[in-house]
Amino acid sequence: MIDLKNLDLPEVPLVGVFAAVAATPGLVDHLHAGLMEICYLKSGKMIFRVGGKDYVMHGNEVFVTWPDEIHSSGDHAQGRGVLYWMQVRLPVRYKTFLGLDRSCAGPLIRRLRGLPHRHFNGRRELAAIFNRTVRTIHEPNQKMKTTLLANALVQWLLMVIDCSGHVIHRAVSSEVRAMLHYIDRHLTEPIALDDLAAVAGLSTSRMKVRFREELGMPPREYILRRRIDRAAALLAAGDRSVTEVAYDLGFSSSQYFATVFKRFTCRTPRQILTQRKDVR
Numbered sequence: 001m002i003d004l005k006n007l008d009l010p011e012v013p014l015v016g017v018f019a020a021v022a023a024t025p026g027l028v029d030h031l032h033a034g035l036m037e038i039c040y041l042k043s044g045k046m047i048f049r050v051g052g053k054d055y056v057m058h059g060n061e062v063f064v065t066w067p068d069e070i071h072s073s074g075d076h077a078q079g080r081g082v083l084y085w086m087q088v089r090l091p092v093r094y095k096t097f098l099g100l101d102r103s104c105a106g107p108l109i110r111r112l113r114g115l116p117h118r119h120f121n122g123r124r125e126l127a128a129i130f131n132r133t134v135r136t137i138h139e140p141n142q143k144m145k146t147t148l149l150a151n152a153l154v155q156w157l158l159m160v161i162d163c164s165g166h167v168i169h170r171a172v173s174s175e176v177r178a179m180l181h182y183i184d185r186h187l188t189e190p191i192a193l194d195d196l197a198a199v200a201g202l203s204t205s206r207m208k209v210r211f212r213e214e215l216g217m218p219p220r221e222y223i224l225r226r227r228i229d230r231a232a233a234l235l236a237a238g239d240r241s242v243t244e245v246a247y248d249l250g251f252s253s254s255q256y257f258a259t260v261f262k263r264f265t266c267r268t269p270r271q272i273l274t275q276r277k278d279v280r
Helices: 102-113 125-138 145-163 174-185 193-200 204-215 219-237 242-248 254-265 269-279
Strands: 014-020 036-050 053-058 061-065 081-088 119-121
Touching (some): 014 125, 036 145, 053 061, 081 125, 081 145, 125 145, 174 204, 174 219, 193 204, 193 219, 204 219, 219 242, 219 254, 242 254, 254 269
Antiparallel strands (some): 014 081, 036 053, 036 061, 036 081
């Protein structure tokens, strides 16, 4: 998390990167007073809840919360992934905004206030611009640092505006759909990436690119997530032990299974079993 107020950029007081290799406890209900928050998920999967509705984010998607809007992760842990976020103050009265004079700032502020969707497809360039912004912030002797930062922030916001009309469409290509069906049918068996590529009729390298482009994560991570989803359902049913579920889904030991399960869900398999017994 980086505070930009000392760089004379009060319009964007905070920016940050959340990079998680394991699930963490979910966000509790909170709001950002007077601040719009724009999140870009580079990779992985995360869930936000606003107004009682869950929004499931996958890689290369944008999610927006408006000023003073209560939001959280709901009942979900914050998943693995890389999330870039920016808080933006949209002034009512202003002479300049991020170095732009009134004539240029006005249209930008109005477009940000009027985004047609809060959840939409992004572009990979959003991560590149953000990373360049962070590098500029940390450059100790960069001349015109504030000007360079303001330009990068404007570029990022303009790209968000341009992306905002692209509502989320979960449709996947026939090649990726074939791979997903194959994965679900073979979750209890070893799944080789070469076999997935053959199912899709693609080279292995092209298959990896296509999979990440359409699902926002690499195929091995998707397979692991699906196995953990299946494991959670089996444990919740309450008729199998942790060890049985672990071996049924191809994990080498119950200890390794528990480690991976917690990494993705922020809970242990035994907590799922205990919760099931408490319900009964």
